[in-house]
Amino acid sequence: MRRAEDMRRGLLTLALVVCAVAGVARAAPTCAPRGASKDVEAVVRGWFGAFARDDYAAGYALQAPGFYAYDNGKRFDGTALGELLRGAKASGTRVEWNIGKVDVHLSCDLAWAAWVNTGASGKAGGAMAPVTWLESAVLRYQDGRWRMEFLHSGRVAPPT
Numbered sequence: 001m002r003r004a005e006d007m008r009r010g011l012l013t014l015a016l017v018v019c020a021v022a023g024v025a026r027a028a029p030t031c032a033p034r035g036a037s038k039d040v041e042a043v044v045r046g047w048f049g050a051f052a053r054d055d056y057a058a059g060y061a062l063q064a065p066g067f068y069a070y071d072n073g074k075r076f077d078g079t080a081l082g083e084l085l086r087g088a089k090a091s092g093t094r095v096e097w098n099i100g101k102v103d104v105h106l107s108c109d110l111a112w113a114a115w116v117n118t119g120a121s122g123k124a125g126g127a128m129a130p131v132t133w134l135e136s137a138v139l140r141y142q143d144g145r146w147r148m149e150f151l152h153s154g155r156v157a158p159p160t
Contacts, residue, residue: 029109032141037104040111064147071153092124109141132156
């Protein structure tokens with residue numbers, strides 16, 4: 001009887017230890033494969049390209065859940081920035097983007113990218129004014145692909 005009780009206590013203790021360790025343990029992230037810089041750059045260029053051709057669904061598909069952006073001094077959650085662009089285009093605004101060299105920094109499942117975006121904006125039928133933006137993004141590698149979690153875009157003041 002004593003032996004059975006000791007065995008039950010031992011098994012109970014072991015079960016509690018296993019549960020405690022399992023509760024603390026976290027799954028290690030899956031790191032992106034070597035040479036992933038080009039894939040990160042492709043997501044950045046693809047995101048802008050999708051919105052340039054009015055393919056909002058393709059642009060949103062490159063965003064991670066919880067995506068947000070800082071643009072023009074404001075925060076835009078999820079699809080809000082794309083919808084603002086859609087509305088501006090519908091009212092006659094034109095925007096052109098030209099993404100320069102994308103500087104990518106990788107760490108396992110995270111990437112930080114920065115670039116200069118030289119383009120133009122204006123009303124349809126009117127003159128386009130040159131615009132330069134300094135931009136950066138944070139991307140996460142998950143489920144075998146990169147997705148944008150955060151975008152920051154700051155407009156450079158025109159020369160005086």
